[in-house]
Amino acid sequence: MLARHSFFTRYNASLLGNQAFTRKSSTLLKSSVNQPIIDLLNKHREVEQNKPASNIFRIQAYDNAILAISQLQIPIRSANDVLKVQGIGPGIAARINEHFLKDQTLSEIDPPLYQEMLKARAMKEISALPGIGSATAKKLVEAGCMYPEDLKLPQFSSMLSSKQLAKIKYSDSSTPIQRQDAQDVLNFCRDSLDSQYEFTLVGDYRRGIMTFPEIQIMVTHPHFVHVPLPTTPPPDSNASPTKRPRSKTKKVDENPNPLHTSIIPALQQRGLIAETFTSTTKSWEGIIRLPGPQSNWGSIADRIAAINNTQGSFKKMKIHIVSQKSRAASLICLTGDGDFEKDICYRARHRNMLFNEYGLWKWTLSPLEATPTLMPASTSAPTSTDSNSTTNDTHSFWSLVNCSTEEDIFKQLGMESIDPTRRNFSFINSKPRKKRTSVPPSTY
Structure with a gap:
């Protein structure tokens, strides 16, 4: 295989990029060894050119590929061969690969080559799934996963994270979200909880962006007021700040986090939340089913059934629980x-x-x-008289x-x-x- 690849010449990019083709001139190009592939690419080029909104760059890519292949003096046997030729990208290589896979006799004539092309097709299909890149796709294919449907099998699904599995299950969750969809979700959240909860759309929505990848909502409640003190050193100093004295409070006496006790349970029970990615003391992140306008909400049973059957439109959402005292600062940060x-x-x-x-x-x-701190008997008293010291x-x-x-x-x-x-x-x-x-x- 490597010996065969060494025959291929990398053609000058300017020759391929600057060659001006017409439909007639591209069809006139012939090859003594690769004519079926040239005919295949001419067919795809014609389909693209006849589209109402044809892509001129895609047509040019076909032209470059046809020119490059017509100049080869040895037969192409797989997509890996054409990838060695300058002017041919992975998209056209995949079409050529499919052309060879239609030959039923190839599996008998050259089994290793046939398996190589099957793996190349699997890599292309699996890496195209949302949340799965080329590195993960390569691991899956090497483990024997040859089709996207195989990811339902335990031996392959166990190789993916919960986020990756959810993105595959809810394939439309990666598509852009419209502003109206975010407003509908905001109205649903407000309707699902007590009026003391204040919900605010933040992130891209609040900055006025028309479409965005996820919905971000900030929530405050008058009883949620805890603000942790900063651990940042004081200005113009490398020393650590002294902690401000606070009254001792047992954990059992602290107010529970409403994010986990009220907000998330209510949104789950009412059929909004479909999947949880992460849940911390400050935020929740996961997949929701868009409720639509209030007139289309339907019953709770209908919404839960739609989630179980993966029916409807699913999007990513993040909820931030914010202390009432921190509302202004959090608005700036989350916007x-x-x-x-x-x-x-x-x-x-x-x-x-x-x-x-x-x-x-x-x-x-x-x-x-407080009273002065007594020094241990074995420790010498400090002798520093630095006027800047406030210790x-x-x-x-x-x-x-x-x-x-x-x-x-x-x-x-x-x-x-x-x-x-x-x-x-x-x-x-x-x-x-x-x-x-x-x-x-x-x-x-």
Whole structure:
């Protein structure tokens, strides 16, 4: 096989790319050894050219392939052979591979070559499935998985993660989501839980993007108020901050997380959630079945039956549970984009402050009210008289700045209010970036 490949010449790219073909000239090209393949490609070229919206680049690819193959002096026996020829890509190679597989005698004449082509076809079909790349497809094919249907078998499904299995099961979950679909999901969530729960669409939706890969929803509740203290060192210091004294609270007395006790169970019972990927104390991620407008919701039994039978449209969704005190900061972080959030963090550091998903923080120095710490008898007392040291006379910590809205945070950082649809780094630094279709600025 390797010896046969050595005969193939890699043709000059400019010759193939600049050759101007017409329908007539491509059909006139002949080959003494590969005419059936040229006829095959001419047929596919004609089909593409006769489409109402033909792809000129695809037609040019066929032209380049026909020219390259017509110049070969040895017969092509598999798709691997043509991949050695410059000007032929994997798409055309796959069509040639299918052409050879139709020859029923090939399995008897050259069994190794026949198996090689079967594996190439399996690789193409399996790697095209959502959530499965070429590396995973190669492992599956080497293990004996030759068709997408084989993935239902335990020996192959066990090689995939829960996310990969769900993406295969709900194949349309990778297709773009429309804004109306997100609004329908928001209405369904609000209808499913107590009015004290506040649901807000964030992410791409809030930035005004017309279509997006997943729905992101932020949830707050007046009883969910815990905010963890930052562990970031104080400004202009490499030291770790001293933890602020807190009253001791037993775990059993702490309020349970409403994400797991109320939100997710309610959405499962009402027939929205189809599959769970991950579930933490801060977020849930998985697959949901789009409920559609309220007039099409139907009964709970109907929705659950549709999920069990994989009927309907399924999409990815992520739910974030946020402390009521952190609502403004979380809105900024979850709205994005990532570069915008980094810029906010930079502006906070420039003012000796800290910004994270829980809020805007300032470094606070306050006198210690506790009695001086007694030194062990075996330890010498410190002799440092550094006037900058606050270890023995002050207690320092990060304190949360009272900001109930995003505008409050912007004001603290010396910024004007920025509409969610303009929250991208190009708007901040006036550098152009690739444009995305979005809706006009408005209130979200």
